[in-house]
Amino acid sequence: MKDPKITKELIDKYYDLLSKKGDFGSLLSNNFLLTGTISKDSRGKEAYMKNIFFSMIKNLKIRDTIIEADRACIIVNYDLTSPKGNNFKTDVVEIWKVKKEKLDSVAIYFDTAFFQKAMA
Numbered sequence: 001m002k003d004p005k006i007t008k009e010l011i012d013k014y015y016d017l018l019s020k021k022g023d024f025g026s027l028l029s030n031n032f033l034l035t036g037t038i039s040k041d042s043r044g045k046e047a048y049m050k051n052i053f054f055s056m057i058k059n060l061k062i063r064d065t066i067i068e069a070d071r072a073c074i075i076v077n078y079d080l081t082s083p084k085g086n087n088f089k090t091d092v093v094e095i096w097k098v099k100k101e102k103l104d105s106v107a108i109y110f111d112t113a114f115f116q117k118a119m120a
Contacts (some may be wrong), residue, residue: 002070007098011065011072014103019060025049029102036095036108056080063091070098080118088118 010027017024028045035041042048059079066073074094081087093109 002098004067004069006101007067007070007072007096010098010101010103011067011074011096015060015062015074015076018054018057021054021057027103029099029104032103033105034108035105037110037112038108052083056082058087072096072098082119084119086118086120090115090118 014024014027016022017027025045028048030045031043032045032048033041033043034048034051042051057078058081061077062074063077064073064075072095074096076092076094077089078092079087079089090110095107095109096103097105
């Protein structure tokens with residue numbers, strides 16, 4: 001069985017760094033995979049870190065956390081500002097997988113209709 005303590009430590013560090021606009025790249029595997037309700041999957045640490053979403057984050061709050069072995073399910077409430085200056089809040093479900101003591105993938109699920117309206 002995978003150690004849930006390692007998963008929790010990685011998750012805690014990731015969201016702490018994300019909230020401080022810090023460099024979380026060292027926590028990700030080189031072959032990191034992003035999936036979910038996004039336009040297309042992306043592979044690679046660099047591609048993930050260049051996501052425009054990160055520049056939109058003004059604040060975040062972890063609403064719920066479930067960790068089991070090498071997997072975690074996090075519900076995050078994000079305060080965001082769109083590139084057009086619209087401020088909004090949204091809940092996002094993020095399902096993480098850890099491999100070899102690195103964050104290896106995340107599947108992100110959110111209300112796409114609301115998100116598109118808030119971005120317009």
